Amino acid sequence: MKKIRIEIRPEEEGSRIDVVIAGQLPELSRSYIQRIIKGGGLTAGGEVKKANFRPAAGDEVELIIPDDQTPDILPEPIPLDILYEDTDLLIVNKPKQMVVHPSAGHFEHTLVNALMAHCGDELSGINGVLRPGIVHRIDQDTTGALVVCKNDRAHRALAEQLAHHSITRRYRAILIGTLKEEERTVSGNIGRSPRDRKKMAVVEDGGKPAVTHIRLLKNLAKGYAYVECSLETGRTHQIRVHSSYIHHPVLGDTVYGPARQPVRGLTGQTLHAMTLGFIHPTTGQYVEFQAPLPDYFTKLLQTLD
Numbered sequence: 001m002k003k004i005r006i007e008i009r010p011e012e013e014g015s016r017i018d019v020v021i022a023g024q025l026p027e028l029s030r031s032y033i034q035r036i037i038k039g040g041g042l043t044a045g046g047e048v049k050k051a052n053f054r055p056a057a058g059d060e061v062e063l064i065i066p067d068d069q070t071p072d073i074l075p076e077p078i079p080l081d082i083l084y085e086d087t088d089l090l091i092v093n094k095p096k097q098m099v100v101h102p103s104a105g106h107f108e109h110t111l112v113n114a115l116m117a118h119c120g121d122e123l124s125g126i127n128g129v130l131r132p133g134i135v136h137r138i139d140q141d142t143t144g145a146l147v148v149c150k151n152d153r154a155h156r157a158l159a160e161q162l163a164h165h166s167i168t169r170r171y172r173a174i175l176i177g178t179l180k181e182e183e184r185t186v187s188g189n190i191g192r193s194p195r196d197r198k199k200m201a202v203v204e205d206g207g208k209p210a211v212t213h214i215r216l217l218k219n220l221a222k223g224y225a226y227v228e229c230s231l232e233t234g235r236t237h238q239i240r241v242h243s244s245y246i247h248h249p250v251l252g253d254t255v256y257g258p259a260r261q262p263v264r265g266l267t268g269q270t271l272h273a274m275t276l277g278f279i280h281p282t283t284g285q286y287v288e289f290q291a292p293l294p295d296y297f298t299k300l301l302q303t304l305d
Contacts, residue, residue, distance in 0.1 A: 002065045013057040017042065017049060021063060026163035028065075032128045036065060073102055073130070078114035083145060083289050088154040088282050090119075092146050093291040096267060100137040100146070102130050115148055123148070124155035135159055136234065141252075141268020144171070145276040145291040157281035162234065168277030169231040171239055172293060174270040174300065175248040176257060178219040179227070186242040187211045190235040199255060200237045202245045210235040212242040220304045224251060228274075240269060263300070272297055 004025070012020045018037060022030040036042065037051045041064040044055060055061060081093040092111065094100070099110045115123060115133055123133035133148040135158045149155040161167045191207025193199040202210075211232035218226045225248065229239045240256045243249055249257030253269035277288035293301075 004063045004065065006061050006063060008055045008057055008059045008061070010057040012055075014054050016051060017044075017053040017055055017061060018051040020055070021061075025063075026159045029127050029131075033063075035128075036063060039066075041066070073107065073110075073113060073116065075117035075120075076109065076113040077117045078109065080114050080118055082118075083291060084287075088151060088280070089147055089149050089158070091276065091289045091291075092148060094138060094143060094146050094273075096141050096143050096294070096296070099140050101134050111146070119148075119150060122150045124150065124152045126152050126155045126159070136162060138273050139237070139240075139269070139271075142171075142271045142273060143291070143294050143297075144273025145289055146273065147276060147278070154281040158278060161278050165233055166278070167234075168275060168288060169234065169273065170275035171229045171231070172217075172272045172274050172297070173227050173229055173239060173243070174220075174251040174297075174304070175225045175227055175243055176223075176251050176262065177225065177248045178223060179214075179216045179225045179248065182216050184214045184246070185211065186214060186246055188242065188245060190238060190241055200235070200241050202241060208235055209233060210238050210242065212239055214243070218305075220301070222304045224304050226301060239271060263304075266300075270297060270300065 006021060006024055008020060018030060018033050021033050034051050040048050042049045042061060044053065044059060044061045083091040083093050094111060101112045102110050112132060112134065125132055127134055133150065135147055135149055135155055138144060138146055147158060149158060188202035188210060189207030190200050190210040191203040193201035213230040213232065215228045216225060217228055220226055231238060240250050240253050244256035250269040250271050251263060252261055252266035254261060272293055274291055275288060277286060280287050
Protein backbone atom coordinates (compact mmCIF):
# COMPACT_ATOMS: atom_id res chain seq x y z
CA MET A 1 0.00 0.00 0.00
CA LYS A 2 1.30 3.46 -0.93
CA LYS A 3 0.06 6.82 0.34
CA ILE A 4 0.35 9.91 -1.85
CA ARG A 5 -0.28 13.42 -0.51
CA ILE A 6 -1.59 15.93 -3.02
CA GLU A 7 -1.84 19.69 -2.46
CA ILE A 8 -4.54 21.53 -4.37
CA ARG A 9 -3.23 24.30 -6.59
CA PRO A 10 -5.08 27.64 -6.94
CA GLU A 11 -6.16 26.90 -10.51
CA GLU A 12 -7.61 23.54 -9.37
CA GLU A 13 -9.90 25.01 -6.70
CA GLY A 14 -13.51 23.91 -7.17
CA SER A 15 -12.70 21.09 -9.59
CA ARG A 16 -13.73 17.50 -8.93
CA ILE A 17 -11.01 15.74 -6.96
CA ASP A 18 -10.78 12.80 -9.40
CA VAL A 19 -10.04 15.31 -12.20
CA VAL A 20 -7.44 17.08 -10.04
CA ILE A 21 -5.65 13.84 -9.16
CA ALA A 22 -5.69 12.66 -12.78
CA GLY A 23 -4.04 15.95 -13.77
CA GLN A 24 -1.34 15.75 -11.11
CA LEU A 25 -0.73 12.02 -11.52
CA PRO A 26 -0.97 11.41 -15.30
CA GLU A 27 0.50 7.93 -14.90
CA LEU A 28 -2.81 6.85 -13.30
CA SER A 29 -5.92 6.58 -15.43
CA ARG A 30 -8.96 8.48 -14.20
CA SER A 31 -11.03 5.28 -14.10
CA TYR A 32 -8.38 3.66 -11.85
CA ILE A 33 -8.40 6.72 -9.58
CA GLN A 34 -12.19 6.54 -9.35
CA ARG A 35 -12.00 2.86 -8.37
CA ILE A 36 -9.58 3.73 -5.55
CA ILE A 37 -11.85 6.55 -4.35
CA LYS A 38 -14.95 4.34 -4.53
CA GLY A 39 -13.15 1.86 -2.27
CA GLY A 40 -12.56 4.53 0.37
CA GLY A 41 -8.98 5.30 -0.65
CA LEU A 42 -9.24 9.11 -0.56
CA THR A 43 -9.23 11.23 2.59
CA ALA A 44 -9.15 14.96 3.32
CA GLY A 45 -8.86 16.25 6.88
CA GLY A 46 -9.22 12.69 8.13
CA GLU A 47 -12.54 12.19 6.36
CA VAL A 48 -13.20 9.80 3.47
CA LYS A 49 -14.20 11.70 0.34
CA LYS A 50 -16.03 10.79 -2.86
CA ALA A 51 -14.94 11.46 -6.46
CA ASN A 52 -17.20 14.54 -6.71
CA PHE A 53 -15.49 16.25 -3.74
CA ARG A 54 -14.42 19.77 -4.74
CA PRO A 55 -11.46 20.98 -2.62
CA ALA A 56 -10.22 24.52 -2.01
CA ALA A 57 -6.79 25.82 -2.95
CA GLY A 58 -4.19 24.79 -0.41
CA ASP A 59 -6.16 21.76 0.80
CA GLU A 60 -4.28 18.50 1.12
CA VAL A 61 -5.76 15.13 0.25
CA GLU A 62 -4.31 11.66 0.68
CA LEU A 63 -4.72 8.93 -1.90
CA ILE A 64 -4.10 5.35 -0.78
CA ILE A 65 -2.96 3.18 -3.68
CA PRO A 66 -3.39 -0.53 -2.93
CA ASP A 67 -0.60 -3.01 -3.47
CA ASP A 68 -0.49 -4.67 -6.86
CA GLN A 69 -2.54 -7.82 -7.00
CA THR A 70 -1.84 -10.90 -9.03
CA PRO A 71 -4.24 -10.46 -11.95
CA ASP A 72 -6.84 -13.09 -12.53
CA ILE A 73 -5.84 -13.00 -16.18
CA LEU A 74 -4.15 -15.96 -17.77
CA PRO A 75 -1.27 -15.62 -20.23
CA GLU A 76 -2.18 -16.89 -23.68
CA PRO A 77 0.37 -17.78 -26.39
CA ILE A 78 -1.28 -15.54 -28.99
CA PRO A 79 1.11 -14.55 -31.81
CA LEU A 80 2.13 -10.89 -31.71
CA ASP A 81 3.30 -8.74 -34.62
CA ILE A 82 6.11 -6.90 -32.82
CA LEU A 83 7.51 -3.91 -34.72
CA TYR A 84 10.15 -3.07 -32.09
CA GLU A 85 11.24 -4.25 -28.65
CA ASP A 86 13.87 -3.32 -26.06
CA THR A 87 14.23 -3.52 -22.27
CA ASP A 88 11.79 -0.63 -21.69
CA LEU A 89 9.00 -1.09 -24.19
CA LEU A 90 7.66 -2.78 -27.27
CA ILE A 91 5.62 -1.59 -30.24
CA VAL A 92 2.87 -3.98 -31.29
CA ASN A 93 0.96 -3.94 -34.58
CA LYS A 94 -2.53 -4.80 -33.27
CA PRO A 95 -4.83 -6.76 -35.58
CA LYS A 96 -8.56 -6.26 -36.09
CA GLN A 97 -11.03 -7.73 -33.59
CA MET A 98 -8.47 -7.87 -30.77
CA VAL A 99 -9.50 -6.10 -27.55
CA VAL A 100 -6.56 -4.31 -25.93
CA HIS A 101 -7.22 -5.02 -22.26
CA PRO A 102 -9.65 -7.20 -20.29
CA SER A 103 -13.01 -5.76 -19.34
CA ALA A 104 -16.52 -7.01 -18.70
CA GLY A 105 -17.18 -9.72 -21.26
CA HIS A 106 -13.59 -9.73 -22.53
CA PHE A 107 -11.29 -11.51 -20.08
CA GLU A 108 -9.67 -13.79 -22.63
CA HIS A 109 -7.93 -13.44 -26.00
CA THR A 110 -6.99 -9.80 -25.37
CA LEU A 111 -3.70 -8.10 -26.16
CA VAL A 112 -2.90 -8.17 -22.43
CA ASN A 113 -3.30 -11.97 -22.37
CA ALA A 114 -0.82 -12.19 -25.24
CA LEU A 115 1.58 -9.70 -23.62
CA MET A 116 1.60 -11.64 -20.35
CA ALA A 117 2.69 -14.73 -22.24
CA HIS A 118 5.36 -12.83 -24.17
CA CYS A 119 6.73 -10.59 -21.40
CA GLY A 120 6.06 -12.56 -18.23
CA ASP A 121 6.47 -10.23 -15.24
CA GLU A 122 8.10 -7.51 -17.35
CA LEU A 123 5.09 -5.21 -17.65
CA SER A 124 4.41 -1.90 -15.89
CA GLY A 125 1.76 -2.03 -13.19
CA ILE A 126 0.73 1.62 -12.99
CA ASN A 127 -2.66 1.27 -14.68
CA GLY A 128 -3.83 -1.54 -12.43
CA VAL A 129 -4.11 -5.29 -12.69
CA LEU A 130 -6.32 -5.34 -15.77
CA ARG A 131 -4.02 -3.15 -17.87
CA PRO A 132 -0.41 -4.20 -17.23
CA GLY A 133 1.89 -2.37 -19.62
CA ILE A 134 -0.94 -0.48 -21.32
CA VAL A 135 -0.33 3.26 -21.69
CA HIS A 136 -2.93 4.00 -24.37
CA ARG A 137 -5.40 1.95 -26.37
CA ILE A 138 -6.99 1.71 -29.78
CA ASP A 139 -10.45 0.33 -30.55
CA GLN A 140 -11.11 -3.36 -31.04
CA ASP A 141 -11.54 -3.02 -34.81
CA THR A 142 -8.83 -0.40 -35.31
CA THR A 143 -5.50 -1.87 -36.39
CA GLY A 144 -1.97 -0.58 -35.99
CA ALA A 145 0.82 0.60 -33.72
CA LEU A 146 0.48 0.52 -29.95
CA VAL A 147 3.23 1.12 -27.38
CA VAL A 148 3.48 -1.19 -24.35
CA CYS A 149 5.72 -0.42 -21.36
CA LYS A 150 7.76 -3.00 -19.48
CA ASN A 151 8.46 -0.92 -16.38
CA ASP A 152 6.88 1.90 -14.40
CA ARG A 153 9.63 4.41 -15.24
CA ALA A 154 9.00 4.06 -18.97
CA HIS A 155 5.24 4.13 -18.36
CA ARG A 156 5.44 7.44 -16.46
CA ALA A 157 7.56 9.00 -19.20
CA LEU A 158 5.14 7.97 -21.95
CA ALA A 159 2.08 8.94 -19.89
CA GLU A 160 3.54 12.42 -19.40
CA GLN A 161 4.08 12.79 -23.14
CA LEU A 162 0.49 11.69 -23.75
CA ALA A 163 -0.75 14.23 -21.21
CA HIS A 164 1.17 16.99 -23.00
CA HIS A 165 -0.05 15.82 -26.44
CA SER A 166 3.55 15.51 -27.67
CA ILE A 167 3.31 11.97 -29.04
CA THR A 168 3.05 11.68 -32.83
CA ARG A 169 0.00 9.67 -33.88
CA ARG A 170 -0.97 9.47 -37.52
CA TYR A 171 -3.76 7.21 -38.78
CA ARG A 172 -4.90 6.11 -42.22
CA ALA A 173 -8.63 5.92 -42.91
CA ILE A 174 -11.14 5.58 -45.73
CA LEU A 175 -13.99 8.06 -45.39
CA ILE A 176 -17.40 7.92 -47.03
CA GLY A 177 -17.72 10.65 -49.65
CA THR A 178 -15.10 12.65 -51.54
CA LEU A 179 -13.32 15.62 -49.96
CA LYS A 180 -12.98 19.06 -51.55
CA GLU A 181 -10.18 20.32 -49.31
CA GLU A 182 -6.63 18.96 -49.36
CA GLU A 183 -6.25 19.63 -45.64
CA ARG A 184 -8.77 20.28 -42.92
CA THR A 185 -8.62 20.70 -39.14
CA VAL A 186 -11.61 19.54 -37.13
CA SER A 187 -11.98 20.85 -33.59
CA GLY A 188 -14.78 20.43 -31.11
CA ASN A 189 -15.08 19.20 -27.56
CA ILE A 190 -15.81 15.49 -27.31
CA GLY A 191 -17.97 14.08 -24.53
CA ARG A 192 -20.76 11.59 -23.97
CA SER A 193 -23.56 11.94 -26.47
CA PRO A 194 -26.65 13.46 -24.82
CA ARG A 195 -28.78 11.21 -27.05
CA ASP A 196 -26.94 7.94 -26.50
CA ARG A 197 -24.68 7.60 -23.44
CA LYS A 198 -22.89 4.64 -25.03
CA LYS A 199 -21.53 6.91 -27.76
CA MET A 200 -19.25 9.92 -27.85
CA ALA A 201 -20.12 13.14 -29.69
CA VAL A 202 -19.02 16.70 -30.36
CA VAL A 203 -20.75 18.61 -27.56
CA GLU A 204 -21.30 22.30 -26.88
CA ASP A 205 -21.28 22.01 -23.10
CA GLY A 206 -18.62 20.04 -21.25
CA GLY A 207 -16.50 17.37 -22.89
CA LYS A 208 -12.78 17.68 -23.54
CA PRO A 209 -11.04 19.72 -26.24
CA ALA A 210 -10.20 17.63 -29.30
CA VAL A 211 -8.34 18.50 -32.51
CA THR A 212 -7.91 16.26 -35.55
CA HIS A 213 -5.95 17.22 -38.67
CA ILE A 214 -7.19 15.48 -41.84
CA ARG A 215 -5.03 15.37 -44.98
CA LEU A 216 -6.45 14.06 -48.22
CA LEU A 217 -4.22 11.42 -49.80
CA LYS A 218 -6.57 10.53 -52.65
CA ASN A 219 -10.22 10.79 -53.63
CA LEU A 220 -11.17 7.31 -54.77
CA ALA A 221 -13.15 6.71 -57.93
CA LYS A 222 -16.19 5.18 -56.24
CA GLY A 223 -16.98 8.08 -53.93
CA TYR A 224 -14.62 7.56 -51.01
CA ALA A 225 -11.61 9.43 -49.66
CA TYR A 226 -8.31 7.92 -48.52
CA VAL A 227 -6.94 10.19 -45.78
CA GLU A 228 -4.31 10.61 -43.13
CA CYS A 229 -5.54 11.80 -39.72
CA SER A 230 -3.12 13.33 -37.22
CA LEU A 231 -4.18 13.57 -33.60
CA GLU A 232 -3.38 16.73 -31.67
CA THR A 233 -5.33 15.28 -28.74
CA GLY A 234 -6.38 11.74 -27.94
CA ARG A 235 -10.02 11.46 -26.96
CA THR A 236 -12.16 8.33 -27.04
CA HIS A 237 -13.20 7.53 -30.63
CA GLN A 238 -11.81 10.93 -31.68
CA ILE A 239 -11.23 10.29 -35.41
CA ARG A 240 -14.51 8.40 -35.74
CA VAL A 241 -16.47 11.16 -33.99
CA HIS A 242 -14.82 14.07 -35.83
CA SER A 243 -15.13 12.48 -39.27
CA SER A 244 -18.81 11.79 -38.64
CA TYR A 245 -19.22 15.37 -37.40
CA ILE A 246 -18.10 16.71 -40.80
CA HIS A 247 -20.46 14.24 -42.54
CA HIS A 248 -17.68 11.95 -43.81
CA PRO A 249 -17.82 8.96 -41.41
CA VAL A 250 -15.17 6.27 -41.50
CA LEU A 251 -16.14 3.49 -43.88
CA GLY A 252 -17.29 0.41 -41.96
CA ASP A 253 -18.17 2.33 -38.79
CA THR A 254 -21.74 1.34 -37.95
CA VAL A 255 -21.66 3.27 -34.66
CA TYR A 256 -20.89 6.75 -36.01
CA GLY A 257 -21.77 6.08 -39.65
CA PRO A 258 -24.71 4.45 -41.45
CA ALA A 259 -25.99 1.22 -39.92
CA ARG A 260 -26.10 -0.29 -43.38
CA GLN A 261 -22.65 0.08 -44.85
CA PRO A 262 -22.17 0.60 -48.61
CA VAL A 263 -19.39 -2.01 -48.84
CA ARG A 264 -20.23 -5.57 -47.90
CA GLY A 265 -18.03 -7.86 -45.85
CA LEU A 266 -16.33 -5.24 -43.70
CA THR A 267 -15.77 -5.88 -40.01
CA GLY A 268 -15.60 -2.59 -38.20
CA GLN A 269 -14.14 0.72 -39.28
CA THR A 270 -11.37 1.14 -41.87
CA LEU A 271 -8.99 2.87 -39.48
CA HIS A 272 -5.30 2.07 -39.03
CA ALA A 273 -2.79 3.56 -36.56
CA MET A 274 0.14 3.79 -38.96
CA THR A 275 2.71 6.10 -37.33
CA LEU A 276 3.69 6.36 -33.68
CA GLY A 277 6.51 8.61 -32.48
CA PHE A 278 7.77 9.74 -29.07
CA ILE A 279 10.84 10.55 -26.98
CA HIS A 280 12.37 7.27 -25.82
CA PRO A 281 12.27 7.16 -21.99
CA THR A 282 15.89 5.97 -21.68
CA THR A 283 17.81 7.41 -24.62
CA GLY A 284 15.99 10.74 -24.72
CA GLN A 285 15.95 10.51 -28.51
CA TYR A 286 12.89 10.85 -30.71
CA VAL A 287 11.87 7.49 -32.23
CA GLU A 288 9.18 6.79 -34.79
CA PHE A 289 7.59 3.54 -35.90
CA GLN A 290 5.46 2.57 -38.88
CA ALA A 291 2.82 -0.16 -38.93
CA PRO A 292 2.19 -1.29 -42.52
CA LEU A 293 -1.38 -1.27 -43.79
CA PRO A 294 -3.13 -4.62 -43.23
CA ASP A 295 -3.92 -6.71 -46.29
CA TYR A 296 -7.68 -6.11 -46.10
CA PHE A 297 -7.08 -2.33 -46.19
CA THR A 298 -4.71 -2.49 -49.17
CA LYS A 299 -7.09 -4.72 -51.16
CA LEU A 300 -10.04 -2.46 -50.31
CA LEU A 301 -8.17 0.59 -51.63
CA GLN A 302 -7.61 -1.23 -54.92
CA THR A 303 -11.27 -2.28 -55.10
CA LEU A 304 -12.63 1.21 -54.45
CA ASP A 305 -10.31 3.06 -56.84
